Amino acid sequence: MRIGIISDLHVDRRHARYSISDFEHLLADEVHRRKIELLLIAGDISSDYRITTNFIHSLMARTGIDIRFVPGNHxxxxxESEDTSSADIYRFYREHPESMIGAPLILDDDWAIVGHSGWYDYSYxxxxxxTEKIASGKFYGGTWQDKVRTSWPMDDPALSKAFADAVRQDLEEVGDRNIIMMTHVVTHRNFAVPTPHRLFDFYNAFIGTSDFDTFYKEFPIRYSIMGHVHFRHQFTDQGIHYICPCLGYSRExxxxDLAVEIGNTLQVIDI
Incomplete structure (x- = not known):
């Protein structure tokens, strides 16, 4: 099977040249050109759950292939038009047929895909x-926007732990199959912004989690896909291939040329 992976599309961010429809048809064109059979999107499709899920539906109709995604923090x-909490949105995604939250995908006797947003635990x-300073989200006059735009019934480290516990259940469910694990937040410190850094000494707190560390030792994870950091990088560590295929904002x-950027960003796993 030929699996395409990409993250951080941010289709609703204001672009001078490209509409949401442009993102849809250019990504579909690249999927067809690369003969992708299954597309995985590692979060931050948009900043509105309605736009995110509509985009997934439209892209599936245009490509004619199966698509799975995990929500990102955005x-x-x-x-702003709804009295909807992030917890409500999480429950919505759990019920969505293309969302991977609580829904591992068994590909065959040898391979499975497990996916979840994950969340940051401040450990980076x-x-x-x-902890109190980090929890404020405020540093050098800026504010981490999740502190303004999301609401959860627990603090970030507790949410990271709860999400990791849910992923453990999914990992156990797929048995001894080789696993492709997809998250949005970073689960390997190689993807954190290098320090010392004037800003990211602080803001790395919101980049990744250490709650997944033991999974790589306990389960046969062969590929680990993530996004969130808006750069593109991959490496292999102890037999596990880590891939961060972020499209990111146009200023990055x-x-x-959106078509060129999608072509450079989309990565392929052949299994």
């Missing part, structure tokens, strides 16, 4: 910052 942002921040692209 996908949990609360629409510099040790000089207290190397060109101003």
């Amino acid at each position: 996908d949990y942002w609360q629409p 921040a510099d040790a000089r910052f207290s 692209w190397r060109t101003d």
Whole structure:
């Protein structure tokens, strides 16, 4: 099977040249060009759950293939027009047929895919910052926007632990199959912003989690896909191939051509 992977599309962010429909048809064109049979999207499709799920439906109709996704932190942002909590949105995604939350995908006797948003647990921040300081989300005059745009019934470290516990159940469910694990938040410190850094000594707190560390030792994870950090990088560590295929914001692209950027971002796993 030929599996395509990409993350951090942010289709609803204001683009000077491209509409949501442009993202849809250019990504579909690349899926067809690369002969992708299954597409995995590792979160941050948009900042509105309605746009996210509509995009998935439209893209499936255009490509004619199966698509699975995990929500990113932006996908949990609360629409200004609704009194909807992030927990409500999480429950919505759990019921969505293309969402991987609580729904591992068995490909065959040898392979399975497990996916979840994951959440950050503050462990990637510099040790000089207290938990209370990090929890404020405020540093050097800026505010981590999840603190403004999401609402959860628990703090971030507790949410990270709860999400990791849910992933453990899914990992156990797929048996001894080789696993492709997909998250949105980072689960390997190689993807954190290198420090010392004036800002990310602090903001790395919101990049990744250490709650998944033991999974790589306990389960036959062969590929680990993640997003969130808006750069593109991959490496192999102790037999596990880690891939971060972020499209990111247009100001972060190397060109101003969306088709080129999608082509450079989309990665393929052949199993």
